[in-house]
Structure formats: C-alpha cells, structure tokens
Amino acid sequence: MAKPQQQQPLFTTRVAPFRLLYRLYFAASVAGIISLVYYRLTHVPDSHALLYLLVSLAELWFAAAWLFQQGFRWAPTKHATHPDRLPESNSLPAVDVLLCTADPDREPPALVANTLLSLMAYDYEPRKMAFYLSDDGGSELTFHAAFRASVFARDWLPFCRKYRVEPPAPRQFFAGDDRVVARGANTEAFSRDYDRVKKKYDEMQDEIGKASKGKKVPVQTREVHKGFKEWDSRNVTPCDHQSIIQVLLRGKGEDVDAEGTPLPTLVYVSREKRPKQPHHYKAGALNAMNRVSSLISNAPFVLNVDCDMHSNNSQALRDAMCFFLDQKRSQKIGYVQFPQSFGGLTPNDLYANGVKRIYEIEFFGTNAHNGPMYAGTGSVHRREILNGRKYTPDYKPVLENKPVGEDLSWIEVEAKGKAVTSCTYENGKPWGKEMGLMYGCAVEDVFTGLVLHSRGWNSVFCSPERKAYLGLAPVNTNDTLIQHKRWSTGLLEIFLSDYCPWTNGVRKLKLGQIMCYSFYTLWALWCLPMLCYALLPPLAMLKGIPLFPKTSDPWFKVFAFLGIASHAFSLIELLAAKGTLRMWWNETRMWMMKGTSSYLFSVMVIVIKSLGISEAGFEITSKVIDEEALKRYNQEVIEFAVPSPMFIPPTALSLLNLYSFCRAMTGVVKEGWGAAEDMALQILVSGYVTLISLPLYEAMLLRKDKGRMPTSVTLYSAAVAVALLYLLSPFI
Numbered sequence: 001m002a003k004p005q006q007q008q009p010l011f012t013t014r015v016a017p018f019r020l021l022y023r024l025y026f027a028a029s030v031a032g033i034i035s036l037v038y039y040r041l042t043h044v045p046d047s048h049a050l051l052y053l054l055v056s057l058a059e060l061w062f063a064a065a066w067l068f069q070q071g072f073r074w075a076p077t078k079h080a081t082h083p084d085r086l087p088e089s090n091s092l093p094a095v096d097v098l099l100c101t102a103d104p105d106r107e108p109p110a111l112v113a114n115t116l117l118s119l120m121a122y123d124y125e126p127r128k129m130a131f132y133l134s135d136d137g138g139s140e141l142t143f144h145a146a147f148r149a150s151v152f153a154r155d156w157l158p159f160c161r162k163y164r165v166e167p168p169a170p171r172q173f174f175a176g177d178d179r180v181v182a183r184g185a186n187t188e189a190f191s192r193d194y195d196r197v198k199k200k201y202d203e204m205q206d207e208i209g210k211a212s213k214g215k216k217v218p219v220q221t222r223e224v225h226k227g228f229k230e231w232d233s234r235n236v237t238p239c240d241h242q243s244i245i246q247v248l249l250r251g252k253g254e255d256v257d258a259e260g261t262p263l264p265t266l267v268y269v270s271r272e273k274r275p276k277q278p279h280h281y282k283a284g285a286l287n288a289m290n291r292v293s294s295l296i297s298n299a300p301f302v303l304n305v306d307c308d309m310h311s312n313n314s315q316a317l318r319d320a321m322c323f324f325l326d327q328k329r330s331q332k333i334g335y336v337q338f339p340q341s342f343g344g345l346t347p348n349d350l351y352a353n354g355v356k357r358i359y360e361i362e363f364f365g366t367n368a369h370n371g372p373m374y375a376g377t378g379s380v381h382r383r384e385i386l387n388g389r390k391y392t393p394d395y396k397p398v399l400e401n402k403p404v405g406e407d408l409s410w411i412e413v414e415a416k417g418k419a420v421t422s423c424t425y426e427n428g429k430p431w432g433k434e435m436g437l438m439y440g441c442a443v444e445d446v447f448t449g450l451v452l453h454s455r456g457w458n459s460v461f462c463s464p465e466r467k468a469y470l471g472l473a474p475v476n477t478n479d480t481l482i483q484h485k486r487w488s489t490g491l492l493e494i495f496l497s498d499y500c501p502w503t504n505g506v507r508k509l510k511l512g513q514i515m516c517y518s519f520y521t522l523w524a525l526w527c528l529p530m531l532c533y534a535l536l537p538p539l540a541m542l543k544g545i546p547l548f549p550k551t552s553d554p555w556f557k558v559f560a561f562l563g564i565a566s567h568a569f570s571l572i573e574l575l576a577a578k579g580t581l582r583m584w585w586n587e588t589r590m591w592m593m594k595g596t597s598s599y600l601f602s603v604m605v606i607v608i609k610s611l612g613i614s615e616a617g618f619e620i621t622s623k624v625i626d627e628e629a630l631k632r633y634n635q636e637v638i639e640f641a642v643p644s645p646m647f648i649p650p651t652a653l654s655l656l657n658l659y660s661f662c663r664a665m666t667g668v669v670k671e672g673w674g675a676a677e678d679m680a681l682q683i684l685v686s687g688y689v690t691l692i693s694l695p696l697y698e699a700m701l702l703r704k705d706k707g708r709m710p711t712s713v714t715l716y717s718a719a720v721a722v723a724l725l726y727l728l729s730p731f732i
C-alpha cells in the first residue's frame with residue numbers, strides 16, 4: 001500500500017493513566033469541602049465569633065487553593081518526541097542561545113564557562129547556532145572566562161562530536177558522575193583524546209581560577225584579545241560602565257575548531273549601565289541580547305539559559321525542534337519549556353529546592369491546557385513571539401533567518417551592538433511592554449509567559465528522559481527563603497497587574513490555565529491562612545476555647561478525612577515521582593517556613609510598593625558554598641547560621657506551638673483524654689507544627705556547629721512568641 005506523502009508526527013501526546021482513581025479522590029474531596037463549609041456556616045458559636053470567622057476563612061483559602069491546584073492534576077499530559085524523524089541537520093532552523101550572568105562573586109566565572117561550553121556542544125549544525133553571553137556584572141573576569149572557553153571550545157567541541165559525550169559539560173564530564181560516551185569509548189584513540197582534552201581543560205580551569213582568585217587577568221592573556229582593553233579604564237564597575245560587545249568566535253565558517261570544522265558564533269555582551277538608569281535586571285539583559293543577536297544571526301528560535309544551568313543532554317535542541325517543525329501541530333506553539341532540574345541535591349532534598357513537585361508533576365498538568373508557564377531558563381521561543389507578534393490563525397511560522405546587519409563586518413557589528421545596548425536605547429520604545437520580556441516584575445519569566453499565552457500562543461512542556469539541564473539550587477535556609485520571597489512577590493505582582501488571570505485572563509485563557517496561574521500567582525497569600533492556623537488554634541487552646549468539632553461529633557470525620565486525604569495524596573504523588581517519605585516531610589516543613597516567612601515578607605513588600613515607597617528588586621542567589629557548610633548540607637543538617645530576620649516568624653510560631661502543645665499535654669496527663677476531647681484537633685494541629693519544627697528546636701538549643709540558629713534570632717523569636725501570647729490573648 002502506498003504511503004501518503006505526509007510527514008510522520010514529530011511528537012505524540014499521551015494523558016496519564018489512573019484517571020478514574022484520581023476523579024474519585026477529587027469527588028470525595030469536593031464533597032468533604034462542601035460539608036466543611038456547611039458545618040462552618042451552621043455552627044457559628046455565640047462567643048468568639050471573630051476567632052471562628054478567621055479560622056473558617058483560613059479553611060476557605062485552603063479549599064480554594066486546593067481547587068486551583070486541581071488544574072495541574074486533572075489530566076497530566078506527556079509529549080514524546082521523535083527526533084529521528086527530523087530532516088537532516090543542514091536543513092534545521094537556526095537557534096540563538098542567550099546565556100545570562102550577573103555577578104562574578106555569586107556566579108563564579110568558571111561556572112559560566114562550563115555552562116557556555118555545555119551549550120556549545122549541542123548536537124546541532126554549528127553554523128546554525130550563535131551564542132550570546134550577557135554579563136550584567138560587566139566583569140573582566142567573566143569576559144576572561146568566556147574568552148578561555150572560546151579557546152578550549154576548539155578542542156572540546158570536536159571531542160564531544162566524535163565520541164558523542166554526555167553530559168556535554170566539561171566539569172561534570174571530567175568529574176565522572178554519570179559519564180556516557182556513546183562512540184568508541186574503549187579505543188586507544190579515545191584515551192589519547194581524553195587525556196589531551198583533559199589536559200587543556202585543566203589548563204583552562206587553572207587560568208580562570210587564578211584570575212578569579214587574584215581578581216586580575218594575566219598580562220599575557222590580556223594582550224591576546226582586544227576585548228580586554230575595555231577594562232583598561234578604571235571606570236568599569238558593575239552598575240556604571242559603557243556597553244561592551246566583543247565577538248569571541250566568528251561563525252559563518254570563519255573560525256574553525258581543531259579539526260577544521262566551523263565554530264558557532266560567540267559574542268560577549270555587557271549592556272551599558274548607569275547609576276540612575278533603570279536596567280530591569282534579567283529581563284533587560286535578555287532584551288538587550290535579543291537586539292544584539294538580531295544584528296548578527298537573527299535566528300528564528302531563541303533559547304535562553306541561566307548561567308547556573310548547564311546542558312546535560314546534547315540532544316535537547318533537537319527535541320525542541322520536534323515541536324516547532326511538526327507539520328500538523330506546530331503552528332500555535334510559541335515556546336517549548338524544559339524542566340528545571342538540579343544537580344547536587346541531598347537524597348531527601350533538604351530544602352525542597354529540587355522543586356520536583358513543580359517540574360515532575362504539576363508542569364505535565366499544564367500541557368492539558370495550552371501549556372506551561374515560562375520558567376526563565378531552558379526555554380526555546382520563536383523570536384517573533386518575543387518581538388511582540390500576536391497569534392492569528394493565518395500565522396505562517398518563520399524558519400529562515402536574515403540578520404539585520406548581514407553586510408556589516410564584525411567590527412561594524414560590535415559598534416552597532418553598542419548602540420542597541422546603550423542604557424537609553426529603549427526610551428520611548430515598546431521594549432518590556434509590547435516587545436521582549438516584560439518589565440516591572442521580579443519573576444519576569446512567568447509574567448512574560450502569561451502575556452504570551454494571553455496573546456494566543458500555546459507552549460509545550462518537554463521533559464526528555466535524560467534531563468536537559470542541571471542547575472544549582474540554594475543550599476541553605478536563608479537563600480531558599482530569599483529566593484521564595486522574590487518569587488512570591490513577583491507572582492503576586494502578576495496577579496495585581498493588568499494581566500491578572502481573573503480579569504484579562506477570562507476571555508484569553510482556558511479555565512484550567514486560569515486555575516494553574518491562580519495557584520502560582522497567589523502563592524504569597526498562603527501566609528494569611530497559615531498564620532491563622534499556626535496562631536489561633538494554639539492560643540485558643542490555652543484559653544480552653546474549642547474551634548473544631550469534638551472527636552465524638554460526626555463532623556469530626558469531615559475534618560479528619562480532608563486532613564488525611566490531602567496529605568496522603570500529596571505523599572503518594574511525590575512517591576510516584578520517585579520521591580521519598582523524608583523528602584515529602586522536608587517539603588512540608590519548608591512549605592510552612594516559606595509560608596510564614598517568605599510569603600509574609602513578600603506581602604509586606606507589595607504593600608510597601610503600593611504605597612510607593614520602594615520597588616521589589618532581584619536578589620541574585622549565591623552559587624558558592626564553603627566547605628564546612630557543604631558538609632552539613634550533605635548530612636542533611638539544616639543551615640541557619642546568619643542572623644536573618646526571615647527566620648523569626650517561623651521560629652516564633654514553632655515556640656508558641658511547642659508551649660501550647662506541652663501545656664495541653666500536661667492537662668491530658670493530669671486529667672486524662674476525656675477532658676481534652678473537644679481540643680483533640682487543636683492538640684493535633686499544634687502537635688503537627690511542633691513535630692515538623694523539631695530541627696528548629698535542635699538548631700536553637702542543642703546544636704553547637706556554625707550552622708546553628710544564631711542566638712539573636714532565638715531571643716527575638718522567643719520575644720515575639722511571648723508578645724503574641726500576651727498581646728493577642730485578650731482578644732481571644
């Protein structure tokens with residue numbers, strides 16, 4: 001039988017199994033929530049009505065948040081790609097890769113070089129790729145690392161190509177964790193090549209390391225590339241410097257590797273910064289790179305990656321192309337998002353920074369309704385959609401590239417690049433609003449994704465078996481809480497913006513999509529019900545006021561069911577995603593700490609912002625850790641160490657609950673369970689908080705190491721707990 005002349009699908013889609021079981025859980029929970037609301041409405045007590053109202057509102061929030069979350073749960077959907085069906089490499093479209101870094105102290109130049117090399121080693125036609133490194137730190141040390149990487153690339157890229165090595169990141173490859181060599185690993189030629197390339201790698205590391213340590217690039221190296229001259233003047237500081245655009249590798253076949261194969265283009269970009277000019281953090285950096293890249297390569301697809309996320313899978317770009325080149329289904333797809341995965345996590349993910357739940361569970365759910373949020377890294381966009389194009393049914397995808405500065409020499413391109421990255425270039429232009437990444441939000445990524453979705457584009461979540469990227473997650477409590485403060489602030493800013501999913505979203509997004517966006521953008525508000533639940537039941541218990549039904553009351557079962565079912569479901573879900581019980585417990589603890597700290601602080605930041613006092617900035621997460629702290633991290637000992645105000649609310653609440661739990665238990669011991677029958681749920685809530693806070697008590701009272709809770713935080717927290725006890729008690 002003759003086959004029709006049609007391309008076979010480049011990707012196929014499948015909805016997860018066990019839907020019936022899930023729907024039973026869903027129905028039972030909805031019934032439980034309705035019963036709970038009915039109970040609260042019909043059992044308003046004569047006294048303590050305010051207390052009762054607050055606890056009921058907290059429960060209403062838990063129910064609403066649960067409902068939004070079902071947007072992710074309803075129909076988890078996976079796409080499988082078929083890259084073997086792609087046309088041959090020469091006819092694949094070009095891709096521009098934009099890499100961001102911002103601070104040589106928090107993001108060491110050697111890390112940036114490693115990420116850059118890992119990306120350059122994509123199994124993709126080199127002439128179709130161009131790399132742009134944006135350095136918001138304007139640092140000669142970072143430029144030096146990029147320059148050294150461009151030299152080492154001449155050996156690294158042919159080596160990767162010849163032996164198909166994974167991971168394509170030299171640091172991880174030579175460290176030997178999870179090393180794969182697909183071709184000729186046992187040959188003598190391989191060992192020879194390995195030794196030769198490893199030697200060059202060590203030389204590069206050595207030079208980058210020495211320069212970083214001494215904060216100075218050696219004079220001999222400075223003479224090799226004209227780019228170093230940009231730092232001759234002493235006026236280059238991170239927040240105040242001219243535009244620096246330096247071509248490190250000339251693509252188009254001009255620079256070649258050790259085997260004579262053309263190298264991809266590599267350009268270092270540090271946009272102009274001046275103290276009084278807004279630069280819009282990472283969003284501004286990406287928009288500046290967008291303009292520089294359109295001059296030089298103008299590829300129809302743009303991949304952007306953070307410097308702390310090295311490529312771990314040399315095939316990922318080909319996977320992405322399966323979505324953009326599929327004949328039937330590609331037209332509406334605006335971007336492909338890979339998961340954020342992390343290396344070096346402890347087995348039970350101490351700070352829950354592996355965000356497994358987001359990228360291994362929830363994001364699959366978004367595939368069912370127009371696709372995932374944009375996660376800021378590991379994302380391939382059509383350039384047109386970044387340039388503001390709205391989706392219309394007659395849209396014809398662009399797959400060709402015609403650089404704006406095609407006829408310019410490299411020197412002329414550098415000069416033009418400076419002009420488009422000057423700090424006043426965007427004045428009066430639509431960047432940050434109608435074009436490029438959106439400004440004015442601490443999570444520019446999710447915000448931009450929402451705007452693209454509102455303009456009619458879909459996205460897809462692509463999660464190949466071999467992780468596409470591996471990143472660095474915060475490795476201590478303070479960094480974790482600060483990161484989540486930034487995220488929850490930014491997300492709430494989105495909810496309060498013109499693109500609010502409840503107003504602007506209503507006609508433009510699908511219902512499931514609105515639910516998912518609501519869940520994320522309202523994260524910060526979790527602090528209110530959490531504070532209610534962590535404060536009011538224990539305080540009421542101290543005064544003998546019951547807030548929940550007695551154990552013998554049939555309504556008790558509703559509370560018990562909802563509590564148990566929601567916990568069991570989240571546990572099963574995590575175990576199914578190859579998590580562990582302890583991981584779930586850590587996740588729950590961190591969620592409570594974030595809830596009462598990061599989220600609380602971000603609500604305050606938003607209030608301060610709306611009063612016009614100050615803006616939310618972008619605090620960069622540190623990617624360095626000292627050895628002692630690393631040891632504690634690997635032993636899964638929670639790190640506090642710094643006297644951070646962010647520790648105070650969760651610590652104070654843990655002390656308060658410990659106190660009320662102990663008081664209640666003393667009563668039980670004296671008078672027996674019978675007397676506590678109407679307090680059972682309150683004892684349980686306080687007991688739960690106490691149990692999950694055990695590491696906090698330990699950090700305050702028992703530990704002697706440097707990572708313990710600083711005494712000042714313990715004292716402040718105790719003071720806050722006592723103050724709450726005395727100040728709130730009269731109202732209860």
Ligand SMILES: O=c1ccn([C@@H]2O[C@H](COP(=O)(O)OP(=O)(O)O[C@H]3O[C@H](CO)[C@@H](O)[C@H](O)[C@H]3O)[C@@H](O)[C@H]2O)c(=O)[nH]1
Binds near residue numbers: 101107282375376490
């Ligand atoms: O002014 C700035 C600030 C940051 N960055 C870069 O932004 C990236 C992300 O910063 P990081 O401190 O690592 O933040 P994370 O919390 O790890 O980032 C997550 O959250 C951000 C939004 O808050 C997203 O942009 C990221 O993609 C996402 O991984 C890094 O490459 C930075 O170099 C800049 O280029 N310019």
Ligand SMILES: [Mn+2]
Binds near residue numbers: 472
């Ligand atoms: Mn990061």
